Amino acid sequence: MRKTLAVAWREFWATVGTKGFILGVFLPLIIMGGALSLMPILMNKSAPAVTGRIGVIDHSGAVADKLAKAFSPEELKKRTEKRVKRRMEQAGQMNPAMADEKTKRQAEMALQAMYKAPELSVDILGPDTDLDAAKAPIMEVAGKARDAGAAHQRLALAVIPAGAVKAAETGGFTPYEFFIAPKLDPEVQDDIREQISRAVVDARLEAAGLEAASVRSIIEQPRSETRVVTKEGERSSNEVAALLMPMGFMMLLWISVITGGQSLLSSTVEEKGSRIMEVLLSAVSPMQLMVGKIIGQMGVALVILLVYAALGVGSLAAFRQMHMLDPMNLVYLAVFFVLGFFMVASMMAAIGSAVNDIREAQALMGPVMMVLVIPMVLWMPISRNPNSTFAQVCSYLPPINPFIMVVRLAGSEEIPAWQIPISILTALFGAVVSAWFAAKVFRIGVLMYGKPPNFRTLLKWVRMA
Amino acid sequence: MTDAIQIRGVTKTFGPKVAVRNLDLTIPQGSLYGFIGPNGAGKTTTIRMIMSIIFPDKGDLEVLGRTSALDSKDQIGYLPEERGVYRKMRVGAFLNFMGRLKGVDALHLDRIVRDWLDRVGLKDCYRKKCEELSKGMQQKVQFIAAAIHKPQLLILDEPFSGLDPVNRRLLRELIMEQHRAGHTVIFSTHAMFEAEQLCDHLFMIHKGDKVLDLPIGEVWRKYDPRTVIIEPMEALHDVDSSSWASLPGVREVQQGGRGFDLRLTDDADPSAVMEAVTRTTRVRRMEIKRPSLEDIFIDLVGGEAAGLRAELEAEHGATPELTEVARA
Numbered sequence: 001m002r003k004t005l006a007v008a009w010r011e012f013w014a015t016v017g018t019k020g021f022i023l024g025v026f027l028p029l030i031i032m033g034g035a036l037s038l039m040p041i042l043m044n045k046s047a048p049a050v051t052g053r054i055g056v057i058d059h060s061g062a063v064a065d066k067l068a069k070a071f072s073p074e075e076l077k078k079r080t081e082k083r084v085k086r087r088m089e090q091a092g093q094m095n096p097a098m099a100d101e102k103t104k105r106q107a108e109m110a111l112q113a114m115y116k117a118p119e120l121s122v123d124i125l126g127p128d129t130d131l132d133a134a135k136a137p138i139m140e141v142a143g144k145a146r147d148a149g150a151a152h153q154r155l156a157l158a159v160i161p162a163g164a165v166k167a168a169e170t171g172g173f174t175p176y177e178f179f180i181a182p183k184l185d186p187e188v189q190d191d192i193r194e195q196i197s198r199a200v201v202d203a204r205l206e207a208a209g210l211e212a213a214s215v216r217s218i219i220e221q222p223r224s225e226t227r228v229v230t231k232e233g234e235r236s237s238n239e240v241a242a243l244l245m246p247m248g249f250m251m252l253l254w255i256s257v258i259t260g261g262q263s264l265l266s267s268t269v270e271e272k273g274s275r276i277m278e279v280l281l282s283a284v285s286p287m288q289l290m291v292g293k294i295i296g297q298m299g300v301a302l303v304i305l306l307v308y309a310a311l312g313v314g315s316l317a318a319f320r321q322m323h324m325l326d327p328m329n330l331v332y333l334a335v336f337f338v339l340g341f342f343m344v345a346s347m348m349a350a351i352g353s354a355v356n357d358i359r360e361a362q363a364l365m366g367p368v369m370m371v372l373v374i375p376m377v378l379w380m381p382i383s384r385n386p387n388s389t390f391a392q393v394c395s396y397l398p399p400i401n402p403f404i405m406v407v408r409l410a411g412s413e414e415i416p417a418w419q420i421p422i423s424i425l426t427a428l429f430g431a432v433v434s435a436w437f438a439a440k441v442f443r444i445g446v447l448m449y450g451k452p453p454n455f456r457t458l459l460k461w462v463r464m465a
Numbered sequence: 466m467t468d469a470i471q472i473r474g475v476t477k478t479f480g481p482k483v484a485v486r487n488l489d490l491t492i493p494q495g496s497l498y499g500f501i502g503p504n505g506a507g508k509t510t511t512i513r514m515i516m517s518i519i520f521p522d523k524g525d526l527e528v529l530g531r532t533s534a535l536d537s538k539d540q541i542g543y544l545p546e547e548r549g550v551y552r553k554m555r556v557g558a559f560l561n562f563m564g565r566l567k568g569v570d571a572l573h574l575d576r577i578v579r580d581w582l583d584r585v586g587l588k589d590c591y592r593k594k595c596e597e598l599s600k601g602m603q604q605k606v607q608f609i610a611a612a613i614h615k616p617q618l619l620i621l622d623e624p625f626s627g628l629d630p631v632n633r634r635l636l637r638e639l640i641m642e643q644h645r646a647g648h649t650v651i652f653s654t655h656a657m658f659e660a661e662q663l664c665d666h667l668f669m670i671h672k673g674d675k676v677l678d679l680p681i682g683e684v685w686r687k688y689d690p691r692t693v694i695i696e697p698m699e700a701l702h703d704v705d706s707s708s709w710a711s712l713p714g715v716r717e718v719q720q721g722g723r724g725f726d727l728r729l730t731d732d733a734d735p736s737a738v739m740e741a742v743t744r745t746t747r748v749r750r751m752e753i754k755r756p757s758l759e760d761i762f763i764d765l766v767g768g769e770a771a772g773l774r775a776e777l778e779a780e781h782g783a784t785p786e787l788t789e790v791a792r793a
Contacts, residue, residue: 006565015553275549279610281518282543283566285535447518 003284007292012299015263021300024259025307049116050188052155055134057125060165062203063196067158068122070195080117081192105122108195118188123154131159138181156180157190158196165203176200234240245324246383246410250375252308253337260301261344264293268352269361277446286443290353294345303343309333328411332420339427340402344372346431346438347399350458353445360452368456375403386411395423398430437462467530469494469618469649470515473525475628476512484510485648486673487524490664492651499664500653501758507673508653509546515651518545529618539568540615546623546653548607551597556587556606558596560613567614581609583626585635593724603631608636612643621652625659657710657758669762676765688756688764691731693738696724698748704746712741725749 015021055070057065069075091107125134136155156179163174176196180189188239202212202443271277280289309330316322355361376392386408394404405423408415444461445453453461470492477485485507493500500508513519514526517534528534534541550557559576565571582588585605590598598606604627612619621640625633640663643650654660660667667684671679679687697704706725710718714733719726727742729735735753742748756764 002568003566006562010554010562018553163676190604271549271551272554275545275547277549278518278545279543279546279549279563279607280566282541282545283538283563285538355765383576447513 003286003294005324007280007284007289008296008299011029011264011267011296015267015297016303021263025304029307029311034068050118050120050155051125052119052153053121054192055123055125055137055154055157057127057129057131057134057157057159059127059160059162060160060203061158062126062165062206063199063259064122064124066199066202067194067195068124070199071120071122073117073119076117076120080115084108084111084115087115118185118191120155120188120192135179135425138179154181155184156192158192160200164200165207168171173200174206228422234299240414242324243383246407247379248377249314249329249333249406249410252305252312253333253340253403253406254372254375255308256301256305256337257341259304260297260341261348263300264297264345265348265352265361265365266358267297268293268349269358270353272353272355272449273357273445281446286446289446290439290442294342294349297345298341301337326410329406332408332409335379335424336402336406336427339424339431340399342431343399343402343427343434346434350438350441350445354448354453354458354461356449356452363452364381364455374400375407378404379407381437382407383411386415388415392419395419396426398427399434401427401430440464467494468492469496469528469529470651471527472511472515473524473526475511475514475526477514477521479546482768483673485514485670487520488670488673488675490668490678492649492674494611494649495644495647496649496666497640497664498649498651498666498668499660500651500668500670501655501657501660501762502653502670503655505672506620506655506670508655508670511544511670512543512620512651512653515620518543539614540617542567542611542614542619544607544611544619544621544624548604550595550598550603550606553593554595555591556582556593556595556598560606560609563610564613565619567616569614576650577613578609581613585609600627601629604628605632605635608639612639615646616648618649619651621650623654625654625656626654633758657762661758667758667767671762671766684758684761685705685755688761689734691729691756692754693727693729693735693742694724694750694752695727695742695746695748697747699749701725708745708749712738726754731764 054067056064056067088104088108088111102414134157139155140153142313158179159177161174161176165173167173178193178196180192202216205212205215271280284292313322313325316325351361351364352367355364378394382394382404385391391404391408395401395408397404401423405420405427409420440462443460444464445458468491468657470490472488472490475485475488476483488507488511490511502508512523515528515530515534516782525532528670529537529540556564557575557578560581561574564574564578578617579588579591582591584610587598587602587605590602590606595606602626608621608624611621619640624636628636631654637659639703640650641651652660652664663682666680667677668675677684700725701720704725704780706718706720708723709715711729712727714729715727716730717728718731719728725736731740739751739753742751
């Protein structure tokens with residue numbers, strides 16, 4: 001045991017103590033932190049406002065004026081302010097930190113910088129304008145720098161048929177036609193379409209003898225917030241965050257396990273490649289060596305898990321969303337981490353011991369990785385539907401079940417309690433089987449040099465040992 | 466005194482190739498045993514079986530009184546033929562790690578490591594990374610790793626390969642020191658003069674078969690010297706060597722680069738021959754030539770001598786004596 005721990009200790013420090021590891025773990029954090037603090041500065045330097053003109057050919061005679069009014073500078077400004085306000089409200093719901101006045105002001109400034117009012121105006125073209133001639137200026141815009149003589153550029157063209165306002169005999173309205181320049185800001189596009197729709201509908205209301213403004217005030221419904229009722233009280237539902245939770249859990253588990261496994265693979269290949277294996281085997285048995293290495297790399301994986309889990313929990317606390325985190329899930333995360341790591345690490349140790357260099361390892365790694373990315377592909381459907389038959393079946397399939405289970409546990413539905421111990425048991429079974437397999441392959445593999453092995457050779461070794 | 470190693474009827478095959486065939490070998494405690502033989506003869510296989518790294522197909526062996534070396538790993542030091550170091554690890558840390566793996570008391574371990582490094586002239590390398598050392602320096606570090614726990618049984622597989630003469634001598638001294646301390650030392654080599662200089666017991670293996678297993682004294686007795694080397698003061702062509710051929714006991718006279726070799730008959734008295742030669746010729750150097758282990762080896766494996774000679778010459782330069790023996 002003492003020797004096993006000595007091996008583990010060396011393995012741990014040889015991996016964690018390298019500059020590469022420290023950079024690999026902390027650099028993403030630094031980049032993320034840096035990006036977050038730079039964001040407002042970058043946002044202030046956002047792209048210039050969209051400027052240009054919108055052509056309108058109005059066969060109905062009732063829409064063009066309304067549209068021209070909707071794109072007057074005052075209206076444009078009003079709409080932009082409204083959008084900023086809505087975003088602020090959304091941000092306030094998502095992030096209680098926004099309650100702080102200073103943060104709020106900063107966010108508002110950032111949003112205002114982001115949503116610059118577009119400088120648009122409307123050209124009303126006569127009903128007998130040739131359509132192709134009207135479209136030609138749009139084509140000129142394509143490929144040209146948008147800012148050169150920007151104000152004169154025609155960015156869009158709307159053709160309102162008479163049938164758009166006056167219903168046909170058979171009932172129903174004709175849609176308007178809409179042409180735009182390529183790469184027009186989607187938000188601006190949406191705004192133009194919305195304004196055209198409004199103008200058309202207003203024209204219809206007026207044609208029906210109704211006052212558009214009063215009808216609008218009747219049909220407009222303020223947005224209401226969804227609230228989840230629980231025993232602990234009500235709270236606002238947060239779709240996005242609820243979806244991120246299972247993903248966060250799975251990514252934590254996956255990244256830490258795979259990183260630890262990969263580094264076990266490369267350290268085993270290195271020991272074999274630099275011919276240190278036999279020196280080690282003069283002092284320890286292959287089993288002691290393998291177990292020591294697995295424990296050491298488990299420490300490495302644990303460091304990664306803890307750093308990122310702390311980051312996750314920390315940001316939940318910062319955004320006052322701790323209620324989303326069930327502490328029991330952290331316990332399960334730890335259990336499934338150990339089981340999942342043992343399964344993956346055993347496979348990596350077996351592969352590492354069997355090959356002569358890292359290139360040969362890649363060939364054997366292919367199928368293993370193919371299995372291990374399954375949870376990455378499945379987290380979305382499973383977190384949406386944690387109790388589907390498919391999700392349940394996957395919960396009992398080592399080696400992917402630890403990953404599936406953390407997704408299900410963090411998912412939106414409660415899962416039957418009895419499934420948890422069963423999944424743990426199947427994972428345990430998987431861990432024991434893969435460790436047994438790895439021990440056999442490892443014993444033979446570590447001193448085998450020469451022909452690169454395939455899976456059939458590995459099975460032969462298992463029978464031999 | 467018990468035996469350090471007992472091998473009884475051990476056979477090991479790799480596929481169709483028989484690496485070791487029905488080997489019996491007993492190595493007494495405290496002996497300094499040389500395993501010699503050309504590359505691929507079965508030395509490393511035998512050593513790996515002793516170390517329980519691979520297991521025999523047939524037969525059994527006992528190491529330090531146990532059936533497996535695994536049970537007494539902490540009493541065995543092993544320098545494998547395939548040896549490496551952790552390239553990124555510092556020398557001191559590496560030796561401390563190896564010492565811990567071998568169960569050296571952690572309290573004194575670091576001091577032992579520093580003492581050892583000092584003794585092999587690597588005092589300044591404690592903090593260096595292993596990859597910064599030359600091959601010879603790495604080899605010394607590996608020797609320390611093998612011997613750091615004062616093993617009762619020290620097994621060195623090709624310990625001299627890749628060392629310069631100074632370090633060869635240093636290593637010889639270190640081996641002798643282990644021997645004097647009463648530890649059993651086994652080393653393998655294909656460079657036979659190393660074995661000649663060091664060991665007190667010889668084990669020769671060729672193509673998996675034991676061809677010789679004797680104390681070194683016995684070897685010399687058995688392969689009694691039968692050649693006298695003469696280097697005359699005068700130039701070779703001025704010497705009348707034809708008369709020597711008629712001296713009693715001389716079978717044949719051969720002229721070499723610097724002098725003559727007198728081959729004696731089996732019943733000849735070398736000192737009488739030498740005396741007779743000095744009566745007629747002024748001599749700069751004269752000696753009874755002991756057969757080298759190479760000679761003996763080639764003698765033993767007989768028919769395959771030609772191939773072996775080529776191999777040995779390729780290993781460490783041509784040896785003129787060897788060429789002559791083979792011709793004879």
